[in-house]
Amino acid sequence: MELYQGSLEVKEIFGRWLDEQAASNYGAYVPFVGIIRAEDGIEALSFDIYEPILKKWFDEWQARAMERGAIVKMAHAVGDVPIHTSSYVSAVFSPKRRVALELIEEFVEDFKANAPIWKYDVKNGKRIYAEDRSTPMDGAGLLA
Amino acid sequence: MELYQGSLEVKEIFGRWLDEQAASNYGAYVPFVGIIRAEDGIEALSFDIYEPILKKWFDEWQARAMERGAIVKMAHAVGDVPIHTSSYVSAVFSPKRRVALELIEEFVEDFKANAPIWKYDVKNGKRIYAEDRSTPMDGAGLLA
Amino acid sequence: MITVEFLGPINKAPIEMEADTLADVSARLKEDTELTQWLEKCAVAINDSMVSDLSVLLKEGDRISILPPVCGG
């Protein structure tokens, strides 16, 4: 798991992950690259991350992937990420394509629902919590 | 659609596709990279491609992707591809992640079933048709 | 004494309090009207482990994190 201040160097990350696994004999490598879209007049999105819980979430996913003979990778931006640049890259390596295609979908969807990351629109230099696009985590409401 | 003699330059292809779409305002880029696994003592896999029908298959997929606001990309090797190198890279770009994750799966699965490409194991320099891993195309048996 | 910290957009300084269970924490936090709308949407962790049971016993020095709705990627 890798966290970076600002936009991700997508090509460097993609290539390095490929090289790291060059001798691992995986048959499928499926990355997911998230890019900030220009919409609603935003200049950038901005992210807060709570790293200790993100790390646990990721380590649990790594264990789950390994049970299926696969591995997962993840990189995310912290702070401001201008439009048309990348905030998020994840990936699955697996021996076979079916597992890779299934895992990347499950991994990315669970990431959206349960990774402790908070998103803000940046407009006129101001950070506005993206409340309408945010999802309560599993178990939310315990103290209400 | 891109065909290359021998192994694919995966990083070049990944980076070029990313750059080509840098201003297109897509929010998700999901490549699928197929890598030749070392198994059953093979040195390489080798591929024959019938390009005119592959091109039609690809163009139909491009039209289908565009109906969902997305685009597809594809590169494949012709001839011998040594183990631990790549024979196949495809990708989906789409505004949103759901469409990208669904399309990459459908695209890769239909590719395996219906792209006019024939695979051979290469052992001791000899090409052996991978009959047991091959799938009759839709409509097979018409002349039987 | 335990500490309650508020993550992401809640934008509130940590609070220290005496509490035997999460139910005690809940009661204290609900006194703050600014927090009540957050609580129904927030998940909870103790010492960085997510929890789903109000009756869990707290011990001296425990750190409770309040996690509002997320949107990574």
Place this chain on the structure above:
Amino acid sequence: MITVEFLGPINKAPIEMEADTLADVSARLKEDTELTQWLEKCAVAINDSMVSDLSVLLKEGDRISILPPVCGG
């Protein structure tokens, strides 16, 4: 006169023949015992368009392609 070509691993030179429909082509190809095991697994294209109907009428110069089981990627 039409041409029948064999793609990929079938490894057979193209055949020219007179044929009005794909049914005629089928009858002719089945005379070759080497081909019968291929035919049940092969798809067919006319002038690079996949076809699924034996009764389609052929015209002078048509090119029929026989496509054995595939495995790209």
